[in-house]
Amino acid sequence: MSNAPIPNLTPQGVTQLYNHSSDTNIKPTPTLQIINIKKVSGSASSNANNERYRVVLSDGQCYIQGMLATQINYMITDGTLVENCVVQVMDFITNLVQGRTVVILLNARPKGKQGYKIGNPVDVSTAATAAASSSNKQGNSNYNNTTTNNNNGAKPMYNQQRQQYNNNGNNNRPNNMYARPQAVASNVSPQNRYASNSYNNQNNNSFGGGGGTHTSNPHGNNTLYTPISQLNIYMSKWTIRARVTNKGPIKTWSNAKGEGRLFSLDLLDDSGTDIRATFFKEAVDRFYDLMMLNHVYTISGGKLKVANMQWNTCKSGFEITCDVNTEIHEVKDDGRIQRNVYEFIDDIAALETSCEVNGNADLLAVVKSVGPVGTVTSKRTQQELFKCDLTLVDQSNTSVNLTVWGEEAKTAASKYDRTPIVAVKKVRVSDYGGRSLGTSSGTNIVLDPRGEDVGVQRLETLKSWWRNQGSNVSHSVKSISGSAGGGGRMVSFEDRKPIRAIKDENMGGNSASMDNKPDWLTVKACFTFLKKDKEGGPWYTACGNADEPCKNRPKATMTTEGTWHCDKCNRAMPNCVRRFIFSACITDDTSTSWVSIFNEQAEMLLGEGITADMLYERCFEGSEQEMFESVFNKANFTDWVLKCRVKSEMVGDEQRVKTSVVNLMPVDYVQESRDMLAAINKM
Template sequence: MSLTDGAIQRMFTMSGSSDDPSFLPSVQILHLKKIAQNGGADDRWKVVLSDGNRFLSGMCATQLNIKVNSGEIAQFGIINVNEFLVNTLPSGQKIVIVLRCELVQNPGSRIGNPVDITKAGNVGSAQAQPSGGVGGGAQPMYGKVESAGNPYGGGGSNPYGSRGNSGGMGMSGQGSSNPVIRTNASSQSFTPISGLNMYSNRWVIRAKITNKSEIRTWSNAKGEGSLFSVVVLDSSGTDVKCTFFKEAVDKFYNLLEEGRVYTFSGGRLKVANMQYNTCKSQFEITFDQNSEIHLQDDAEDIQESYDFVKIAALSEMEPSGFVDILAVVKHVADPAVIVSKKSGKEMTKCELTIQDDSGADVRLTVWGDLAANAQTKFANLPIVAFKRARISDYGGRSLSGSGCSVNPTIPQANQLRQWWADNGSNTQARSLSSAGGGARGADPFEQRKTVSSIKEEQLGYNEKPDWLSFKATITFLKKDKAGDEGAWYTACFNSGDPCKNMFKATQTSDGFFHCDKCQQTNEKCVRRFIFSGTVADDTSTSWVSVFNEQAESMFNGVKADELYEKIAEGDRDSYDSTFAKASCTEWIIKCKVKQEHVGDESRVKTSIVSLTPIDYAAESRNLLAALGV
């Protein structure tokens, strides 16, 4: 049960076990204590290690939790430490981070009578700098660390209150020894993005900006301000999201350009929220006005790397995952503005239909500025490479992405372009999004279905709504409502939040209209269409629900309030004729199909979400192409 003599002192004064890669000390665990109670993989364990003469406090990296929970790592156990870091906290205290270890045996009692290394007179104070290392920074096991040049340490103006990387005891060690890369072009040493960890607070990364967002504003209980973000990629092939707040926005926004290479230092690490982060790094970086960013000569050693997945394979993959996709953009829908249910803010989206040589196509949604400019950016059937597009089961299979390269200069793109030119454009693709679609705009011609598909494909019985488009004729509109003057409801007159002229307002005994949503009472209301009808094609007939925007399209822009005024003036014929003119008209109709439960009864409800007039010339061309004429 021999312990490595002098192991703790060597760790404490370590110039890096890089001097001797075979240094794998055997030490004893004197104490083991959980310092967080998250109940699982996020637990943190404090450890005290001893060589029989000295002891030093430290932490177990989270990847060792499974060994702690199984009892393999326990008090008085003797372990071989295969990989570790030594970190100096802002207080000057040194801790050892155990990244990998293996149990030798457990004698069940303490060996020797060790004393605290920080109080032992022969090794100096706890604030002594490790020789040859960077003060305050985690040291790698192999290769000396040269100064990363971050004079500012942590500090940042992140209004969300995320934790910085100083100290880092509350975060995972991730098993990285934070290696250093030296480039041929400079004597400066850089930390690869893949080597960033919460136990190192001095680093410099050299990376290319692959994506830059617009400036946005935020407001919460801690204040308000502006922010923007960039995605940077380095030569290790890993990218990371970087966010700039407040003063850093003014300082850096106009200086940073997509496609240019910079060095970055003085940022704070935090664990990434992978629900919204599509980068490979499991961290995010926050920069403030004290951070240092310097433009570098553009370098060919930083190239975007992809791990492409064929579209046909998406049907076998789990939703919420991320994939790299290379495809031809064969259809671009009109951009649409929607209101986020979570934030209440308007967002621009655009749906692309993309296809590759696997015999399948899929719908991919882009957002923000990319969506607003989609008609121009994706014109003329370009080849596009999307980095880490998110898989969704919204209407079959669909994708959502932001970071893309149009007509990338990579061999795979040349091969796909040749395939498309040879015969790919004439290939009838299987659509993975045929049962889906967004709530705006009709699906492309090749993705349309028939009215009978609603029953034949059992649409509406899934957890989420199903969507489909078909060409059909309006055969009947139910314009009369019992006890009411027309096919509408009275909505709140408040056009602002939270009602926006949508929530029902009830007429009171004094003739005013009261809204339970905003608790306001107004003299007036806004009437909004709501009624049902039937649509039919040559395969079947179906009942559908019609709402205000769709009814106004159907009635050529006539509003419910206008028809109400006609009835109030005694002109009922105008009301009847408006519905009569809409009957027997033909449209491209997009519907949402969803099962609803009313009391003890369950039924499938089909609602019209958009009506598109038929372009008969384009329709004829599509039919001829489908027939191969």
């Protein structure tokens, strides 16, 4: 076999694929020739999306069997890939099937159509056997010449190589360019993995079917563990040993196929790769209470599929679907698997310069403050969702808002009240208000993380900054969650705007265009007039159904029978619920503006315990008209910080800019004075 380079093809390119180890993140991208393409026959019911193609890749000297991943089948059907064409392998994985190495071609770049087969290649595994035999003969000769205990019967070749390889303490691979990456012990550190005995286990594919490289069990039984980094959809049997780093709540789902429950876990093993596992229906009842955060388990019997990267933030390109037949056992935590693997950004300020919008980020920060718990209604499910904003700061003297949801929002005030340091993993970066962060199903927030998990130096730097500077009430930080954001989030003192900005900046003008997006304004203002004299009262009659889909929100009208009918749920209720809705005038030193006030904001403005139903019963049905006047008069000429949505709407045939209050809080005069002094000092 000639050693001269083959024109257009990468010398020993097939050998590079054959010898590639998943322990390295660097994959070769050789230029090879496809010398054979064959469609694999499937079931009669299979469709075009499930067709499979077998290919043979050659570098002119050796060839190797391969399969096309289904996502590039189109390259066959459109004629891009034909026999004897030349391609550059852009991405691949290797798999052991029935004792033979097979390359799964995930992506390829066409380089031209040769028209004939280059060279006279031989099977790379045959070449590997020949090279290994030659190497072993030489090794056996050396062994026989040096041993003082030479038996008449020659020792097996693999024993000689094993003894020689282990005794010399060499951490490098055997000097054999055809050597396959072999099983490695999971208790060996990544940098010393190749020091492990390559021949300790002659049956690398003891599970059969999909095969693959496995990590041996450190506990001494016969179970082999597959590194998560080596899982792929072509493996039929596997077992992983992993730590639960994130556990989501039980959720319900419903579609055309039925309905049920599910929950998801993020699993991390000692290869440093994590993977999402989702449990459905009966598996939820069986495993939800069993799977505990930070505990270590062995898992086998799940179904592997390609990960939906829109929702899955794990490193693995695959995810596991588990059912009641999945085998899960808790094992002793020997400390080899980390609590979490973080990829921290430099600091919060880097969110503006180094992080893509809608991407994910890990950061270490201090929870400076916790906002009030609010609610929003999901447009898709019409369910009421709880949310809360945390203000995170770090040594870059920058703050950002992180929105948490559900139970995390309900408990945020007590959980983060002592300004703890948090390690936040996989938060979604948004431009919803400058830069802001939001949690998702893959987000993990760890309070007071350990130095060994996040880096001792990084943790000590943040602690020192907070102790010496950040915790000082007069210390000013820049917020990157600016006033463009919505959802009721209050911005910093520096990012407030005057009322005149509504006209000066043409706020609401963009919402008249096709994007229909509102503008947002945070302002400190005084209420000078509350329009309470609407016929029937400053409220509307809402549906009495407190459950889905109404939640006491849609308008209800009285029928001739004296009941209250709701078009949303199409039900007639004996009673309605009254909810505030009225207009008010606000003013500051630059201008005035009319704003709309809705129920939640009106109840905060009018005072605790004041509801529309209470005022109606006591003042309209009762005789306490003076109380009605005093409640509204008391709210006049009070100072508030208001978050407003400014949007252009059609009123009749006229386009008008409408300003609505979505959040408000009374002015904290002590903090306001400090903020003003800090602003003066910067001038």
